[in-house]
Amino acid sequence: MSVKIANRQQVIDLLDSYDNFLFDCDGVLWLDTLLLPKVLETLGMLRNHGKHLIFVTNNSTKSREQYVEKFAKFGLKVSKSEVFGSAYASAIYAKDILQLPTDKKVWVLGGKGLEVEFGELGYTTLGGTRMPELESPLNSNDPSDPINHLDPEVGAVAVGLDTHLNYHRLAITLQYLLRPDVAFIASNIDSTFPANGMILPGAGTVVQAVATCSHKTPVLCGKPNKGMMDAIVEAHHIDKSRSIMIGDRLNTDMKFGRDNGLASLLVLTGIESEDTLKALDEKEQPTYYATKLGDLYELLQKGN
Amino acid sequence: MSVKIANRQQVIDLLDSYDNFLFDCDGVLWLDTLLLPKVLETLGMLRNHGKHLIFVTNNSTKSREQYVEKFAKFGLKVSKSEVFGSAYASAIYAKDILQLPTDKKVWVLGGKGLEVEFGELGYTTLGGTRMPELESPLNSNDPSDPINHLDPEVGAVAVGLDTHLNYHRLAITLQYLLRPDVAFIASNIDSTFPANGMILPGAGTVVQAVATCSHKTPVLCGKPNKGMMDAIVEAHHIDKSRSIMIGDRLNTDMKFGRDNGLASLLVLTGIESEDTLKALDEKEQPTYYATKLGDLYELLQKGN
Structure with missing residues (x-):
């Protein structure tokens, strides 16, 4: 007891x-x-x-830097090195455990936290929050659609909570994971999270969608x-x-x-x-x- | 043998x-x-x-009518009553097996097929392909966001392949399924489908995302x-x-x-x-x- x-x-x-x-x-x-x-x-x-x-x-949508700011709002003085988010854990996992070379790129289906943390460890990220062309519907017949311009240097896919999740992003994520040598890293698998008195779909929901279509099991980085x-x-x-x-x-x-x-x-x-x-x-x-x-x-x- | x-x-x-x-x-x-x-x-x-x-x-994205047209393109004369799609199966299931009254509405996370087939059996559908305001990101703080205008008469959620899947639609789908009396009907669970020489995420991927966040198990209608x-x-x-x-x-x-x-x-x-x-x-x-x-x-x- x-x-x-x-x-x-x-x-x-x-x-x-x-x-x-x-x-x-x-x-x-x-x-x-x-x-x-x-x-x-x-x-x-x-x-x-x-x-x-x-x-x-x-929470993988925030970087450690952003978390330090959140602590500061409560009057809590915390240093970046004391914060350990699932985005950072994902990046550390890629670098130190998977030993993914930093000349490999990382496709992100998730928020800014993943982009920042992988970026700080030396990786170039693709996808994430910085491709507004992914807001439009997938058109795989269109030669200019990003699905027809996959990057051969992607070595890992990092998935977390993505409030900009859509079919277009999911379809491209799948194309990368269909390559046998691309690793699948999940920031965390919380299925929901509370916000504004509601329950909203969490990272685990996004991860499970990707796992279902890719038939791959992710490395799970969060608690x-x-x-x-x-x-x-x-x-x-x-x-x-x-x-x-x-x-x-x-x-x-x-x-x-x-x-x-x-x-x-x-x-x-x-x-x-x-x-x-x-x-x-x-x-x-x-x-x-x-x-x-x-x-x-x-x-x-x-x-x- | x-x-x-x-x-x-x-x-x-x-x-x-x-x-x-x-x-x-x-x-x-x-x-x-x-x-x-x-x-x-x-x-x-x-x-x-x-x-x-x-x-x-x-294929739940097409109605039986649309399927008849597809057959006709091959020179195959087939009547609507001879076609049995998973969208139609889902509607039949709601009406005859679940005996959902037709004054209950159906929230659709999927394509036109589901809208048409539920409509033909007398149900009013919401969501689906007809709410362009769901293309914009979810903003649950905004009183005008559709997530703050849920319909109390929704009695079932029908989920199938939705190439317009996004976080906004997923979040509203979840709100309906959090109600204990709302049924969860899945057209089919094919995880992927082939198109234009690619493998794309299928209905099963969408269904699994919804099942993960709602912690509900769907009725499965397809083969x-x-x-x-x-x-x-x-x-x-x-x-x-x-x-x-x-x-x-x-x-x-x-x-x-x-x-x-x-x-x-x-x-x-x-x-x-x-x-x-x-x-x-x-x-x-x-x-x-x-x-x-x-x-x-x-x-x-x-x-x-």
């Missing part, structure tokens, strides 16, 4: 046990546009104890997949036995920690409750849980 | 055994724009013997699914034990016949060869095979 972090000594033990604190963002640090209580103080306290903070997000952890370990050289994953979702964040040999801490400020936690099998229990992330700061402040 | 139709007596036995001849079209009657040899004569011969002909296609056969039986009142399915694909046409209790005849003018046939397990063998459909006419012409 998960241990509830409920007193000062437990926080001290946590600080003694782990050097690397990995955080999910939405539901842990903030909820939509609202910063959660004592988050600022908790992150400050962890930094004062010399902890290595890594912020892990599955809870191993690809994301491999990329984090590759980039930050962390010791997993001294690392803990903090999140608000059992099926992504906590699974991500558990499957990859990290300790895990569930906070109840997001979608999970104490009841769902207690109903879990022993092997699915996170290591710890807390009412909110800010408890770490508040409990430590209390006298002995 | 499948019996090869290779002499006159076998054709006579075939004519004695079956009243209803169901045909796949491409690969059986024609290849792209080329009519296959003695097809015209074979269909004429079957009609002269009083046989009931049904042409079964998974090889039971929905298609139920709709044919419902519309034509055929006796399955006196019916035979003729096609060029083992995994759709032959499976469609076999799974639904019909005899099956594979022709080798499409994608399968005698070698693939012989390598099959006994239970996957079609009842008969022939080099081409025209053999039925040619063999019958031969003297005893």
Whole structure:
């Protein structure tokens, strides 16, 4: 059974046990546009104890740079190297794990985050947000249609959430994946995401469409997949036995920690409750849980 | 082991055994724009013997009317009632099997075929090819965006191949399917189709995207699914034990016949060869095979 972090000594033990604190963002640090209580103080306290903070997000439409700006809006000072998005994970995966040479190009079916992160690692990207001619319907009979001008140097296809998804982009993505030597990298497989009080189709929906027509299985880079952890370990050289994953979702964040040999801490400020936690099998229990992330700061402040 | 139709007596036995001849079209009657040899004569011969002909296609972008025109271009005179497309099957399924009242509306993510066939059965369709405002990107913050004007009377969502698929259409389709009482009808699940020497994403790709974000499993209407056969039986009142399915694909046409209790005849003018046939397990063998459909006419012409 998960241990509830409920007193000062437990926080001290946590600080003694782990050097690397990995955080999910939405539901842990903030909820939509609202910063959660004592988050600022908790992150400050962890930094004062010399902890290595890594912020892990599955949102592939934003680059790390854009994420740093988002943190700044909440008054959270975070450096680019501390942010680990699924777009960056995808690019790291291509470069360090697949060892795709940078003279190979990457076809993007997704947002700006993928373009920026692959670009920063030295790849030329095609598709993505920068081909307005893909807004018009596919006309494969037209010699000028981009489907008749495929680039022989494409070595990988990177797929994530694409709110500009259309049949034209999907058809060209398929042409590249029909080549046996082109890798298929998926930023993440969240099937939906909440926005403006609605549920909208997520990256997983786009990825599944591409997987269906190409009959190829993608490398999965976002949480809870191993690809994301491999990329984090590759980039930050962390010791997993001294690392803990903090999140608000059992099926992504906590699974991500558990499957990859990290300790895990569930906070109840997001979608999970104490009841769902207690109903879990022993092997699915996170290591710890807390009412909110800010408890770490508040409990430590209390006298002995 | 499948019996090869290779002499006159076998054709006579075939004519004695079956009243209803169901045909796949491409690969059986024609290849792209080329009519296959003695097809015209074979269909004429079957009609002269009083046989009931049904042409079964998974293409949901065309209505039966449009299919009749396609047959006419090959010089084949076929009536609308003899054509059974997956768009029509989907509409029949909604009306006769699901018994969706015709005062319920149908949201279409697909082509004209679905709009026409649902329309002919009395349903008002929304979406489909007739909402040009869906060509622009989704803007869920904009009160005028169609996603903020969902129709409370939608009772089913019909999904097929949509070469105008985009994120906007997908997002609205999802909103309807999030309602527990809205049915999810898929015309067919062919993941790709050949066109202009290319492989393009098929209906199954669109259906899988919708299934992924909605977490709903569709009713499948095209070959090889039971929905298609139920709709044919419902519309034509055929006796399955006196019916035979003729096609060029083992995994759709032959499976469609076999799974639904019909005899099956594979022709080798499409994608399968005698070698693939012989390598099959006994239970996957079609009842008969022939080099081409025209053999039925040619063999019958031969003297005893």
